[in-house]
Amino acid sequence: MLHAVIMAGGSGTRFWPASRTLRPKQLLTLHGKRSMIQSTIDRLGDLVPPSRQMIVTNKVLVDAIAEQLPALPKQNIVGEPCKRDTAPCVGLAAALVNHQDSDGIMAVMPSDHVIASHEAFQNALAIGEKLIKEDPTRIVTFGIPPEYPAESFGYIERGEPIGSGGDANIYKVKQFREKPDRATAEAYVASGSFYWNAGIFLWKASTILDALQKNAPEIYKHIEAIAARIGEADYAETLEREFAAIKGKSIDYAVMETYKNVVVIEADFPWDDVGSWQALSRLHEPDALGNAVVGTHVNIDSKDCIVHASEGHTIVTIDLDDMIVVQTADATLVAPKDAEERVREVVKALQDRGLNELL
Known part of the structure; x- marks a missing residue:
């Protein structure tokens, strides 16, 4: 089944003074009438029911998020003991999904983006799910056609096209590129073969756990220890101890930049990362x-x-x-x-x- 994992641990310091420790950017209403995290849940529609929606956040934000999302089961709001970047966040979520559904597919997304078309977003996720069912070792990401030479976004360089996905443009990922300087960003846009990296991924929970084991074993050993105690009386104590022992790293560095079987779907939905x-x-x-x-x-x-x-x-x-x-x-x-x-x-x-x- 398809599970949605929403990463909501950021502090949003560039949105001070509106963003604060206990009310960071994802809890603010910056567009429309709903907060960023409420809008993220809204755009899932009926594609993923609340029972398969998970928020991973800082433990101090669990109650505030629960207040904003009353339809979400409280146990689906996972509080990290401390901030350790996105690879440990993804690993923890994958361990929890895998425990519940050993064949589960995860759609992983930030909590603070604006995507105007819910229908287009859901269609893109459905295409990604199909691609993973065709090849369970595959990782799917989404590329935003660049509108200008942004220096504040990462980029995805596309490779050869692949033949599935209906009307969607789907390519092998040639390389992930970090945030460029102005001249490099201009060259990326001019080439026509680069996308903005939306930071939205699909993968099987078991696939990303295997990738972490291979590419980031120091992170994986702590995730494995946590996973072994899910549902047990000492789970909370184990989570606190093992998660704090992790040396943080982004999922891009830990897995994406070296994983070989990654494809990018050209997104046809309007997107903004609302970074500042x-x-x-x-x-x-x-x-x-x-x-x-x-x-x-x-x-x-x-x-x-x-x-x-x-x-x-x-x-x-x-x-x-x-x-x-x-x-x-x-x-x-x-x-x-x-x-x-x-x-x-x-x-x-x-x-x-x-x-x-x-x-």
């Missing part, structure tokens, strides 16, 4: 002066700004150009748009000053 405040310019139609606004904004000759006000608050800007202005009940961010990556530094600065109530 600048995403609001793509998700909300700018006004006549290029300002992307959420909330109440009174503008006097400001242009190309991003403005986000909390409910009941009004932001007034005068003669601002290319700025980010974000207001919450207890903090306000004002920064040039081209300095958005430095928003991460705010968290450390607040920690250094002991302002933990703002984290």
Whole structure:
């Protein structure tokens, strides 16, 4: 059966001050009327029922996620004892799925993307499931045709086309590429053979566990120890001890960059990874002066700004150009748009000053 695993352990520091430790980006409503994680569940539709949906997150977020997703069985919200990147997250989820369904296929996805067409997304997952049933050792990923030479995304270089999948364009993966510099990104886009890496994968639970055993044995030995105690009285204690002992690594480094049998489906759904405040310019139609606004904004000759006000608050800007202005009940961010990556530094600065109530 098909299982959906949603990775929701990120902290979303680039969305401070709206994103906080106990209310990170995936719990915020940045587009539409539902939070990011609610929208991720919504787009699964009837393809995967709640009984086969799993959230893997930081243990401190379990209750907040359960509150937002009341239809999801509480035991399907898995709290990691500590942050250890995506390979241990995937390994833990695969062990749990494999225990429940030894023939299970996992669709693994982030919790904080915007995908406009639910139908197209579900069709893509169904095609991926079919590809895995044809070859259970196969790993399937999704490539987004690049709209511009992005430096903030990883890329997938496609190889030879393969012949299954109906109307979908499906290719062998030639190589995964890390986030490039501007010139390299421009060359990727110009070549026509690269996709943005959406970070969405399908595989059999047993296949990814075998791949971790072969390619990341130091991670796998701890996952194996956890798996051996699932359903036993000492499971929680084992999870706490063994997961904390893992040296974190991304699933891309641990498996994807070396695994040989990977195919990429060219995605035909609109996609945005909502990585920073600048995403609001793509998700909300700018006004006549290029300002992307959420909330109440009174503008006097400001242009190309991003403005986000909390409910009941009004932001007034005068003669601002290319700025980010974000207001919450207890903090306000004002920064040039081209300095958005430095928003991460705010968290450390607040920690250094002991302002933990703002984290």
